[in-house]
Amino acid sequence: MTDLPALEISRLSVGYAGENGIIPAVEDVSLSIAPGEFVGLAGESGCGKSTIAQSILRLLRAPGIITGGAIRISGNDMLSLDDDKVRNLRWNTASIVLQNSLTSLNPVKRIGWQLQEVLDRAKGIETARRTPAELLEMVDIDPARLRAFPHELSGGQRQRVVIAMALALRPALVILDEPTTALDVIVQQEIFVTIKALQKRMGFAVLLITHDLPLLFEVADRIAVMKDGKIVESASIADFLAHPRHPYSRMLMDATPRLDLSTIEAAPTPAPARPVLEIDHLTKAYGAHPWSRAAALTAVNEVSLRVAPREIVAIVGASGSGKSTLGRMVTGLLQPTSGRILVDGQTPIPVSRRRKGQPRSAQMVFQDVYGSLNPLHTIGHHIRRAVASAPNGIEAGDIEKRVAELLTEVGLTPPASYLDRRPHELSGGQRQRVGLARALAASPKLLVADEPVSMLDVSIRRDILALIARLRDEQGVAVLYITHDVISAGYIADRIVVMHRGQIVEQGPARAVLANPQHDYTRRLIAAVPGGLAPAGPASLQPVT
Numbered sequence: 001m002t003d004l005p006a007l008e009i010s011r012l013s014v015g016y017a018g019e020n021g022i023i024p025a026v027e028d029v030s031l032s033i034a035p036g037e038f039v040g041l042a043g044e045s046g047c048g049k050s051t052i053a054q055s056i057l058r059l060l061r062a063p064g065i066i067t068g069g070a071i072r073i074s075g076n077d078m079l080s081l082d083d084d085k086v087r088n089l090r091w092n093t094a095s096i097v098l099q100n101s102l103t104s105l106n107p108v109k110r111i112g113w114q115l116q117e118v119l120d121r122a123k124g125i126e127t128a129r130r131t132p133a134e135l136l137e138m139v140d141i142d143p144a145r146l147r148a149f150p151h152e153l154s155g156g157q158r159q160r161v162v163i164a165m166a167l168a169l170r171p172a173l174v175i176l177d178e179p180t181t182a183l184d185v186i187v188q189q190e191i192f193v194t195i196k197a198l199q200k201r202m203g204f205a206v207l208l209i210t211h212d213l214p215l216l217f218e219v220a221d222r223i224a225v226m227k228d229g230k231i232v233e234s235a236s237i238a239d240f241l242a243h244p245r246h247p248y249s250r251m252l253m254d255a256t257p258r259l260d261l262s263t264i265e266a267a268p269t270p271a272p273a274r275p276v277l278e279i280d281h282l283t284k285a286y287g288a289h290p291w292s293r294a295a296a297l298t299a300v301n302e303v304s305l306r307v308a309p310r311e312i313v314a315i316v317g318a319s320g321s322g323k324s325t326l327g328r329m330v331t332g333l334l335q336p337t338s339g340r341i342l343v344d345g346q347t348p349i350p351v352s353r354r355r356k357g358q359p360r361s362a363q364m365v366f367q368d369v370y371g372s373l374n375p376l377h378t379i380g381h382h383i384r385r386a387v388a389s390a391p392n393g394i395e396a397g398d399i400e401k402r403v404a405e406l407l408t409e410v411g412l413t414p415p416a417s418y419l420d421r422r423p424h425e426l427s428g429g430q431r432q433r434v435g436l437a438r439a440l441a442a443s444p445k446l447l448v449a450d451e452p453v454s455m456l457d458v459s460i461r462r463d464i465l466a467l468i469a470r471l472r473d474e475q476g477v478a479v480l481y482i483t484h485d486v487i488s489a490g491y492i493a494d495r496i497v498v499m500h501r502g503q504i505v506e507q508g509p510a511r512a513v514l515a516n517p518q519h520d521y522t523r524r525l526i527a528a529v530p531g532g533l534a535p536a537g538p539a540s541l542q543p544v545t
Helices: 049-056 083-089 111-119 132-138 143-147 155-167 185-202 213-219 237-242 247-255 323-330 379-388 396-409 428-440 458-475 486-492 510-515 520-527
Strands: 007-018 021-033 038-042 064-073 094-097 173-177 205-210 222-227 230-236 277-286 297-307 312-316 338-343 362-365 446-450 478-483 495-500 503-509
Touching: 007 049, 021 038, 021 049, 021 064, 021 205, 021 230, 038 049, 038 213, 049 064, 049 173, 049 205, 094 155, 111 132, 111 143, 111 155, 132 143, 132 155, 155 185, 185 213, 185 520, 205 213, 213 237, 222 237, 222 247, 230 237, 230 247, 247 458, 277 323, 297 323, 297 503, 312 323, 312 458, 312 486, 323 338, 323 362, 323 446, 323 478, 362 428, 379 396, 379 428, 396 428, 396 458, 428 446, 428 458, 446 458, 458 478, 458 486, 478 486, 486 510, 495 510, 495 520, 503 510, 503 520
Parallel strands: 038 205, 038 222, 094 173, 173 205, 312 478, 312 495, 362 446, 446 478
Antiparallel strands: 007 021, 007 064, 222 230, 277 297, 277 338, 495 503
């Protein structure tokens, strides 16, 4: 094994050209990774992590500009080589696994073709795997899937295919840029077990870019923490856990949810009342089509559930468990195949038949609020439109007052400073608050929050969950919280309902389910949580009460 570092970054600075000059994004960053070492680069969105990853492989596009410093991969000076030589080093010497595997794969080419395309780049280099089938076997996928298209694979399978591509030519360095953020904890655990086993066998170095500190603590040897384009702390995992030195590092630790089960209060027994949500024997099935190779699918199978007024119920399960399909049926976005849904005593009106002023007792809060807001319109326009179409009889002259009230209720103050801004001018947390304000405009009895914090940084997640809990307490709204994150479910919910393959396999008070899970699948979900459910010391969070 060579003595040269797998990656050596010296005083790297990167900026983005704008009308008023170059705006710094990365400033004077130095980082070295030894062969076979696993290093985590942690920090919140906008701190410069992904800019560094793009700079390492010379993938940075205009208006991004490397303004200073040096980058060497196994001794190759990446900033002095011409474009052709850099292209030859990609895959061979360094590779990258991105967050969204679906956009990393060609949607119209079969998996086998795409793997062979990478192998064809070898140009005589001795590789550990010679065929696409061997590559799939390396990442524990049946070679029969070689003829599949990307959309025919699960999210975890697609990410394994991208990992196989990244390792096909035995690179010295593999960059993992938030590779499992969109995946549930069981799949995340399986993927990192695979990566660690392959790293031990093949000896490549890893740079993991993430804001998930518990995951990083489990898999990495060292951590470097970034804030505002600079590395503010670098240490071994053991030293960092024992004594995080920088105030920002301590803030990240404090914001990382690590529940102490002993602090979860037993949920009070709801007073007898008509449930806000009644679901009886609900089923959603998708039939096979003659022009499609996809088999018939029952996404939700004979599900029954009750949600009391002011209750927060978490629906927990892996991707494909049917939890989001359930939420979309409750809000009228999907029609059930069979069964009954009552929200505040009424069957939800399908969105396609909904008219202005009709009751909207259940309102959805989406995972990707940016995708649910028209980027051409202002925040004021979105909230005004929601208020004007709500069934609560707001007079035209009172609309502006109600808009201001809604923005204030979700913490966007002063309201006037947000009215003329567009979605891209807000942070992720601010956009999620807009989504909550828009949902509350209809004065719903039930909020269906579908993965509302999974795309947010850890400190912002805590704030949004606390906001949802406060809205429940102040406005009496019940919440159906859909998530694959067991930790956040325990943090906010009175009751946890576990779904697996379209069915409810376990439910009960949050403390009981987390402390003493009865079903094997629930135990697998909890066991897969990075760091477990035990507290991490003084940094552990208390649940929302």
